[in-house]
Amino acid sequence: MTRSSLLVDAHGRMMRDLRVSVTDRCNFRCLYCLPETEEAADFYRVKFDALKNPAPPTPITREWKPRSHILSFEEIERVVRLAVGLGVEKVRVTGGEPLLRQHVETLVRGLAQIPGVTDLAMTTNGFLFPQKARALREAGLQRVSFSMDSLDPDNFKKITGRDGLRSVLAGVDLARELGFSPVKVNAVIIRGLNDHEIESLAEFAREKDLSFRFIEFMPLDSGRAWQKELVVPGREMLRRLQARFELKPAKQSNPSETARRWTFADGRGEIGIIAPVSEPFCGHCNRLRLTADGKIRTCLFSLTEHDLKPLLRGGAPDETIEARLREIVRQKEERHHIGEPDFVQPERTMSCIGG
């Protein structure tokens, strides 16, 4: 296959990673995504007052997509198969919360059978994972990433709106037991909310031999309440972790990796820092996103989306969809503009895009 027939953008980046959102719904209300609880409102109110910022702009009005707009498993599998034929290798199933999609393991089985998918992963909040883990493993899921922003049950509830820490911890243990490898855990760190837990989260990674990711807070929340003062820069997180642990830089060969990684000197576990706000990594971005309702997003912060549904449902042949995918990828944004005067937050929240 020639380079021109692959998914290469105008900046020479080749797409290798497709994130597939299978539902826009979620059973959590995370403060950095769908801050709809009283506790979330209180947290932001206090922060806005303390920073003497004007009140947050009007929240994004969220409407769940009607079921008829959501791609069927067959439609998703077709898009993935075509994208893989054009060079995509890694597929990550996301949401919303992907485990809310009924029979998601059937989709996973279909995706696992597509020749050329070398890495099949899922990002989940973990709440339903204990019920689904075995079926997912048997269906061919290779890796799982949990979102877990706190180890303190009260803080966990404050952040997610759900009293769910115990289920998520059970999910993490079960994932290790079933041989998902590596088991990853992601935490979004927000100043004044869970930044005091950075060290204990890292200790947890070491104890459980996990791959733990600390992620900077990004402006993708439905409340549009993100403020740069709430971002804990990656460098600050690293300084704190280095003060507590002896860390060794991990070998990194893939320039498109979003995390800078370290291992603990005593061998177990690994931490990574994902700093899209303070140290953007757009130059090596090889990611595309397919939303649950069939739109391709070429960047987390895209302001335009490209609808594949009319082609998928209008009887278009594979070649037409492939040509459309190439054309869409050529329009991929060079980088995000967070923190710049021209930055506009996309209408889709994290819950609709998936991580």
Ligand code: SF4
């Ligand atoms: S912000 Fe957009 S271009 Fe930058 S790394 Fe994320 S998805 Fe890629």
